[in-house]
Amino acid sequence: MNWKLAARAEKMNPSVLREILKVTERPGIISLAGGLPSPKAFPINAFAEACAEVLHKDGQAALQYGASEGYTPLREAVAAMLPWPVDPAQVLITTGSQQGLDLVAKVLLDPGSRVLVETPTYLGALQAFSPMEPEPVSVASDNEGVVVDDMVAKAQDARFIYLLPNFQNPTGRTMTEERRAAVSAAAAKAGLPIVEDNPYGELWFDSAPALPLTARNPDGCIYLGSFSKVLAPGLRLGFMVAPKAIFPKLLQAKQAADLHSPSFNQRMVHEVMKDGFLSRHVPTIRALYKRQCEAMVAALQREMKGLSVEFVKPAGGMFLWVRLPEGIDTVALLPKAVERGVAFVPGAPFYAGQGDPRTLRLSFVTASVDEIDTAIAALAEVVREQLAHHMAAEVQRQLAASPA
Amino acid sequence: MNWKLAARAEKMNPSVLREILKVTERPGIISLAGGLPSPKAFPINAFAEACAEVLHKDGQAALQYGASEGYTPLREAVAAMLPWPVDPAQVLITTGSQQGLDLVAKVLLDPGSRVLVETPTYLGALQAFSPMEPEPVSVASDNEGVVVDDMVAKAQDARFIYLLPNFQNPTGRTMTEERRAAVSAAAAKAGLPIVEDNPYGELWFDSAPALPLTARNPDGCIYLGSFSKVLAPGLRLGFMVAPKAIFPKLLQAKQAADLHSPSFNQRMVHEVMKDGFLSRHVPTIRALYKRQCEAMVAALQREMKGLSVEFVKPAGGMFLWVRLPEGIDTVALLPKAVERGVAFVPGAPFYAGQGDPRTLRLSFVTASVDEIDTAIAALAEVVREQLAHHMAAEVQRQLAASPA
Numbered sequence: 189m190n191w192k193l194a195a196r197a198e199k200m201n202p203s204v205l206r207e208i209l210k211v212t213e214r215p216g217i218i219s220l221a222g223g224l225p226s227p228k229a230f231p232i233n234a235f236a237e238a239c240a241e242v243l244h245k246d247g248q249a250a251l252q253y254g255a256s257e258g259y260t261p262l263r264e265a266v267a268a269m270l271p272w273p274v275d276p277a278q279v280l281i282t283t284g285s286q287q288g289l290d291l292v293a294k295v296l297l298d299p300g301s302r303v304l305v306e307t308p309t310y311l312g313a314l315q316a317f318s319p320m321e322p323e324p325v326s327v328a329s330d331n332e333g334v335v336v337d338d339m340v341a342k343a344q345d346a347r348f349i350y351l352l353p354n355f356q357n358p359t360g361r362t363m364t365e366e367r368r369a370a371v372s373a374a375a376a377k378a379g380l381p382i383v384e385d386n387p388y389g390e391l392w393f394d395s396a397p398a399l400p401l402t403a404r405n406p407d408g409c410i411y412l413g414s415f416s417k418v419l420a421p422g423l424r425l426g427f428m429v430a431p432k433a434i435f436p437k438l439l440q441a442k443q444a445a446d447l448h449s450p451s452f453n454q455r456m457v458h459e460v461m462k463d464g465f466l467s468r469h470v471p472t473i474r475a476l477y478k479r480q481c482e483a484m485v486a487a488l489q490r491e492m493k494g495l496s497v498e499f500v501k502p503a504g505g506m507f508l509w510v511r512l513p514e515g516i517d518t519v520a521l522l523p524k525a526v527e528r529g530v531a532f533v534p535g536a537p538f539y540a541g542q543g544d545p546r547t548l549r550l551s552f553v554t555a556s557v558d559e560i561d562t563a564i565a566a567l568a569e570v571v572r573e574q575l576a577h578h579m580a581a582e583v584q585r586q587l588a589a590s591p592a
Numbered sequence: 593m594n595w596k597l598a599a600r601a602e603k604m605n606p607s608v609l610r611e612i613l614k615v616t617e618r619p620g621i622i623s624l625a626g627g628l629p630s631p632k633a634f635p636i637n638a639f640a641e642a643c644a645e646v647l648h649k650d651g652q653a654a655l656q657y658g659a660s661e662g663y664t665p666l667r668e669a670v671a672a673m674l675p676w677p678v679d680p681a682q683v684l685i686t687t688g689s690q691q692g693l694d695l696v697a698k699v700l701l702d703p704g705s706r707v708l709v710e711t712p713t714y715l716g717a718l719q720a721f722s723p724m725e726p727e728p729v730s731v732a733s734d735n736e737g738v739v740v741d742d743m744v745a746k747a748q749d750a751r752f753i754y755l756l757p758n759f760q761n762p763t764g765r766t767m768t769e770e771r772r773a774a775v776s777a778a779a780a781k782a783g784l785p786i787v788e789d790n791p792y793g794e795l796w797f798d799s800a801p802a803l804p805l806t807a808r809n810p811d812g813c814i815y816l817g818s819f820s821k822v823l824a825p826g827l828r829l830g831f832m833v834a835p836k837a838i839f840p841k842l843l844q845a846k847q848a849a850d851l852h853s854p855s856f857n858q859r860m861v862h863e864v865m866k867d868g869f870l871s872r873h874v875p876t877i878r879a880l881y882k883r884q885c886e887a888m889v890a891a892l893q894r895e896m897k898g899l900s901v902e903f904v905k906p907a908g909g910m911f912l913w914v915r916l917p918e919g920i921d922t923v924a925l926l927p928k929a930v931e932r933g934v935a936f937v938p939g940a941p942f943y944a945g946q947g948d949p950r951t952l953r954l955s956f957v958t959a960s961v962d963e964i965d966t967a968i969a970a971l972a973e974v975v976r977e978q979l980a981h982h983m984a985a986e987v988q989r990q991l992a993a994s995p996a
Contacts, residue, residue: 189780189783189785189809189811189812189835190783190784190785191700191785191835191837191838192700192751193699193700193838193841194698194699194700194701194702194705194724194751195702196698196702197698197699197700197841197845200841200844200845201844222657223657224656224657225656227652227653227655227656230651230652230655230656232647232651232652232655235647235651235655236643236644236647236648236651239640239643239644239647240640240643240644243636243639243640243643244640247634247636247639247640248631248634248636249631249826250826251631251634251636251639251824251825251826251827252628252629252631252634252824252825252826253626253627253628253820253825253826254826283687283828283850283853283854284850284851286848286849286850286851287849287850290848290849290850294598294600294601294723295597295598295601296595296596296597296598296601297598298598298599298600301598312848312851315844315847315848316848316849318848319698319845319848320598347596376593379593379594380594381593381594381595405593407593408593416657420655420656420856421655421656421657421855422653422654422655422656422657422658422854422855422856423655423854423856424687424850424851424852424853424854424855431593431595433595434595434597437597437601437604440604440605440719441601441604441723443719444690444694444716444719444720444722444723445690445691445694445720445849446687446688446690446691446694446828446850447688447690447716447828448828449687449828450687450826450827450828450854450857451825451826451828452824452826452827452857453854453856453857
């Protein structure tokens with residue numbers, strides 16, 4: 189049978205993360221790899237009550253087809269909870285914020301279109317953009333976010349820049365107020381649209397991050413949000429806020445993609461959020477993740493002592509980004525770590541361009557404090573071993589290269 | 593701000609159906625337009641029990657991220673319920689079967705790729721394929737389905753033919769056993785892959801339709817199924833069965849599109865379907881729809897008497913396709929019908945090529961028997977009026993054209 193693949197499908201490669209996550213499902217492995225929110229934080233009872241209430245009160249509508257835009261009361265609730273004036277007519281409910289990335293790509297990217305991304309950036313965004321065959325361009329980034337001069341230098345003909353300013357996946361870094369102001373002004377001046385992804389913004393530890401980029405220039409930005417981290421990912425609900433100029437196109441792409449997101453789930457989430465539930469629930473998640481993050485930072489400081497390991501303590505979110513000493517390749521390190529019962533994600537796949545082989549991403553939210561301690565100790569042991577191998581090989585190489 | 597649209601987005605037009613459905617939401621309108629299953633048939637109590645059970649028994653997993661392939665027990669249940677040997681590893685759970693069409697398009701269609709469709713075909717499929725910018729080619733079709741010779745004549749370089757053999761949307765027609773055998777053999781001989789869409793197959797009135805095309809040549813077909821018509825559309829769950837040769841590409845496209853379909857909904861549906869629920873529930877839907885279809889057929893025969901109106905009585909499904917007398921354009925007719933309190937969908941948008949302006953689609957599943965009677969009577973009245981106008985205009989035209 190002549191199954192001829194589209195050119196974009198020929199280029200698709202199995203996701204590195206996917207294959208890794210399969211390995212980490214083996215029993216006995218402590219996974220610091222996945223971006224899975226802690227199931228301890230899922231409000232199961234609140235959902236059970238909401239399900240019963242929605243089916244009792246509004247069962248027929250909850251089980252019927254709905255509008256592609258989403259359930260109106262949920263769109264209104266989203267608009268009301270955002271920290272700048274948002275018309276509910278600009279809110280599109282999506283099947284997770286991952287779908288928002290798919291729709292943005294369909295509406296804004298032609299083959300070869302330049303799309304600017306951070307260094308490194310969210311791997312799922314690269315995957316979502318990839319079927320539209322754009323050319324991702326890596327913009328230099330430091331601990332405060334994307335570097336403005338490099339962004340401006342690369343802005344010409346770019347369709348947009350994709351930014352994740354709060355507790356970024358994978359680096360955990362947060363864009364400072366000063367950097368936001370500068371990025372927003374420079375992007376507006378260059379006519380460069382911003383796609384702002386904010387799945388983790390509510391997961392701050394000590395103080396809320398600065399105002400979103402979109403709040404500073406709503407007509408120049410598409411904002412993506414998610415219920416996955418403040419409620420539960422298994423409902424697959426996110427949202428996007430888009431300028432009126434392009435909303436209709438995103439809506440049409442949404443309709444073609446899956447008609448609409450589940451009516452039932454939208455009503456469940458709306459029901460759960462009533463009466464300020466999130467303002468009581470989210471602080472419990474923040475406290476849990478803060479505790480686990482501190483445990484991981486302490487474990488890294490304790491176990492990696494004497495190794496030149498670099499990391500920045502995150503101010504929120506789910507991830508900690510680590511750079512291991514010279515000579516370590518984290519892709520090669522992973523199978524050794526898995527043998528010792530610990531999994532992580534190598535950093536290289538998160539780069540649009542050449543990746544840094546010494547980097548890796550650790551999640552501090554899924555494993556318990558005890559598991560974190562055990563896992564980081566095991567990881568440090570593997571790193572020391574690999575380093576010893578590397579140095580032995582280096583000595584051998586130098587001996588071999590020296591005159592006989 | 594420089595929002596530059598992708599070429600595919602420039603071409604997107606608001607869905608005709610969408611705009612019509614908005615009008616029909618006005619109170620007092622009897623809508624025969626939408627493809628909404630009867631909410632009377634939704635098993636609300638069974639869902640309420642399933643929600644409670646899933647959250648109680650398996651709440652953390654139901655609310656967590658899941659595998660892109662879908663929930664394993666649901667994939668196994670799908671494989672087991674299909675009438676040919678299916679390996680659960682070939683089943684991909686999708687966010688409604690609409691998403692299956694989006695994934696097929698991403699994996700198999702390049703800009704300009706020829707994709708064969710029936711005349712007329714499902715509008716939602718044309719919309720799902722459209723972002724990949726293929727060239728849809730209309731294959732001649734009669735009351736038994738697609739015409740084999742025309743399919744073969746157009747098969748060269750086509751990526752696939754999209755077929756909806758059971759109670760087709762929009763025509764309600766069903767492909768006969770003889771036609772299926774011929775289509776299957778001819779497609780295999782021509783090396784033409786088939787994408788078989790079967791959302792309505794279970795909704796037969798008197799006897800089940802013939803075996804799916806996919807059952808006859810599993811390696812040459814992708815099969816799309818849905819839970820929307822046998823359970824409820826508001827959960828947005830469908831599935832696809834794909835040959836092992838292309839399954840990995842579809843899976844990658846799925847992961848990029850929305851990571852996975854809602855874990856919670858997949859468990860709910862699996863829970864509801866246990867213990868043979870569908871074999872008790874679906875017969876009640878069949879009986880309801882059969883009764884309403886018969887009422888609509890009787891109303892059409894009664895009210896349209898003397899008009900040369902053509903339609904074929906469906907053997908199942910949700911839709912009845914009507915061809916009105918010469919001189920009627922159903923797009924122009926619609927606003928007049930809405931004024932009289934009845935809505936339908938004009939047939940023209942369902943054609944990949946030139947549409948037949950005399951056709952329209954009626955749904956017999958959402959409105960009650962009384963509403964169907966009222967609506968068809970009103971529709972007949974509007975048709976008679978339009979016909980009178982048309983004939984008066986025709987007489988005027990002939991008088992004006994005759995020698996003075």
